[in-house]
Amino acid sequence: MLKAHARDPAALPRLLLTLLAVAVLWPGLQLSELNPGVLWQAENRQQIASFTQAFWPPAHDAAFLQLLYEATLQTLAVATAGMTLALVLAVPASLLASRALSLRAASRGGRAGWWSRVLRLPVRGLLIFLRSVPEIVWALLFVRAVGLGPTAGVLAIAITYSGMLGKVYAEIFESVDQRPAHALLQAGSGRLMAFFYGILPNAVSEVVSYTVYRWECAVRASVVMGFVGAGGLGQQIDLSMRMFAGAEVASMLLTFLLLVSLADLLSRFLRGRLT
Amino acid sequence: MTSAPVAIHLHDASLQHGQVRALDAINLRVEQGERVAIIGPSGAGKSSLLHLMATAIQPSAGRLALFGELPWQLSGRARQRLRARVGLVHQAPPLPPRQRVVTAVLAGRLGQWGIVRGLFNMLYPTDVPGVRQALAELGLADKLFVQCGQLSGGQLQRVGIARVLYQRPDLLLTDEPVSAMDPVLADHSLALLNRHAQANGVTLVASLHAVELALAHFPRVIGIREGQVVFDSPAEAVSPQMLDALYANEHLASPPLQGPAAVLTVQIPRC
Numbered sequence: 001m002l003k004a005h006a007r008d009p010a011a012l013p014r015l016l017l018t019l020l021a022v023a024v025l026w027p028g029l030q031l032s033e034l035n036p037g038v039l040w041q042a043e044n045r046q047q048i049a050s051f052t053q054a055f056w057p058p059a060h061d062a063a064f065l066q067l068l069y070e071a072t073l074q075t076l077a078v079a080t081a082g083m084t085l086a087l088v089l090a091v092p093a094s095l096l097a098s099r100a101l102s103l104r105a106a107s108r109g110g111r112a113g114w115w116s117r118v119l120r121l122p123v124r125g126l127l128i129f130l131r132s133v134p135e136i137v138w139a140l141l142f143v144r145a146v147g148l149g150p151t152a153g154v155l156a157i158a159i160t161y162s163g164m165l166g167k168v169y170a171e172i173f174e175s176v177d178q179r180p181a182h183a184l185l186q187a188g189s190g191r192l193m194a195f196f197y198g199i200l201p202n203a204v205s206e207v208v209s210y211t212v213y214r215w216e217c218a219v220r221a222s223v224v225m226g227f228v229g230a231g232g233l234g235q236q237i238d239l240s241m242r243m244f245a246g247a248e249v250a251s252m253l254l255t256f257l258l259l260v261s262l263a264d265l266l267s268r269f270l271r272g273r274l275t
Numbered sequence: 276m277t278s279a280p281v282a283i284h285l286h287d288a289s290l291q292h293g294q295v296r297a298l299d300a301i302n303l304r305v306e307q308g309e310r311v312a313i314i315g316p317s318g319a320g321k322s323s324l325l326h327l328m329a330t331a332i333q334p335s336a337g338r339l340a341l342f343g344e345l346p347w348q349l350s351g352r353a354r355q356r357l358r359a360r361v362g363l364v365h366q367a368p369p370l371p372p373r374q375r376v377v378t379a380v381l382a383g384r385l386g387q388w389g390i391v392r393g394l395f396n397m398l399y400p401t402d403v404p405g406v407r408q409a410l411a412e413l414g415l416a417d418k419l420f421v422q423c424g425q426l427s428g429g430q431l432q433r434v435g436i437a438r439v440l441y442q443r444p445d446l447l448l449t450d451e452p453v454s455a456m457d458p459v460l461a462d463h464s465l466a467l468l469n470r471h472a473q474a475n476g477v478t479l480v481a482s483l484h485a486v487e488l489a490l491a492h493f494p495r496v497i498g499i500r501e502g503q504v505v506f507d508s509p510a511e512a513v514s515p516q517m518l519d520a521l522y523a524n525e526h527l528a529s530p531p532l533q534g535p536a537a538v539l540t541v542q543i544p545r546c
Binding site: 103177179180182183184185186187188189190192193194196197198201202204205274 | 329330331351355356357358359360361362363365368369370371372373374378382383385386387388390393394397442444
């Protein structure tokens with residue numbers, strides 16, 4: 001045992017936290033019935049092998065590429081339209097939910113008045129409600145309501161993502177240095193102007209990179225929702241899988257890779273411009 | 276606009292920071308157009324007093340009146356209107372590092388502008404000549420389109436002063452406005468603030484570390500210690516005995532310019 005003065009006081013809590021994490025995770029593995037062994041059973045192995053063998057070469061005949069192109073465009077359009085609608089709701093909601101714009105906080109060392117905290121509750125509640133239901137569930141509902149097609153996907157993304165964006169924007173606004181905005185409020189400026197001149201310059205690069213990341217997620221989500229009939233790449237993958245057309249699936253997976261890399265490049269470029 | 280004779284009236288104003296009593300029953304009258312320096316040892320409450328006057332913090336007891344109005348009894352909107360007439364220069368001006376100097380200075384008039392004008396100026400600065408003039412008086416005209424994060428502490432302080440000059444308030448409060456500047460610049464900046472105040476009938480209150488600057492530039496000097504006013508007199512009547520009593524420090528046994536403690540008295544930006 002080490003002597004008391006040479007010991008890191010954080011060592012014991014860290015050890016206990018590790019043990020706690022293991023104690024919590026182990027029953028989780030048991031409950032979820034995870035058994036990687038099934039992958040190596042002879043029958044399953046053969047199935048997977050025959051399906052993945054068809055991956056190479058990826059499908060690239062003209063008719064399929066045309067189809068792929070259209071499906072990709074549709075997926076991108078669903079994601080972008082959904083994000084745009086989500087922003088329309090998320091931006092005002094984040095301003096209402098954020099404590100960053102509290103007039104009283106400016107003159108009370110950052111503490112908002114109790115009534116303003118109460119007023120923020122319904123907005124926070126709305127944002128929680130919007131994002132608590134997964135987009136795939138919204139998509140299933142909207143497929144029932146507006147029929148098969150991309151509209152359901154757009155609406156589902158708009159609803160779920162407005163909840164996520166609103167919450168995270170509000171937290172970004174609260175996490176940046178509040179003093180510039182407080183100084184402006186103390187010089188008589190309005191709240192919205194204090195936000196634009198005091199908060200936004202510090203928050204903009206984080207807001208942009210999170211938005212681009214969410215757009216990337218929306219692309220993936222729109223693919224998943226294609227499986228339940230919301231159009232785009234997802235629907236195509238679903239069809240190709242049912243027909244055991246491995247080559248087509250491979251082409252579409254490569255397309256995903258390309259889309260996500262593009263989103264990453266865009267995010268990097270925008271962050272570079274804003275810093 | 277200048278009808279109210281008393282610019283600042285503090286009546287038994289106290290300020291409690293948790294357990295610490297930062298200001299203790301301060302009574303003070305500053306007439307419109309007066310120029311006052313506040314001096315005192317570190318931690319005496321100079322900053323607190325200025326923030327109190329700027330309605331940046333609410334007194335925990337007592338009363339503050341600005342231009343005959345009680346800011347803490349006004350509605351939020353009316354208080355913002357009153358605050359637009361008060362300008363505070365922070366010791367370390369809180370400016371977003373990525374904001375350009377021109378935008379930071381323009382922000383001084385946000386209290387007087389509507390939303391549309393404010394938003395438009397964020398995208399396209401409409402009054403570049405006005406900003407350039409405010410900066411030129413402080414020798415910063417070449418930094419107009421530089422980001423604030425690229426400026427030194429002294430340059431930032433000058434941007435903070437330029438913003439307040441651009442705001443054109445009736446009451447100009449400055450919290451250690453020249454603490455990060457060299458002696459020549461500090462002298463120039465204080466002279467500029469005083470000229471501006473005299474020319475426009477603006478009330479000027481400045482807290483200062485440097486006693487000689489306070490005595491040289493301001494007609495009235497207030498000494499503060501442990502949250503209380505020790506003396507309040509014309510600059511020419513301030514005697515060395517008064518200053519010795521103001522700055523006497525029983526906690527420093529040895530001469531203060533010795534050992535690492537003196538080296539560590541770097542300005543910690545506080546606002």
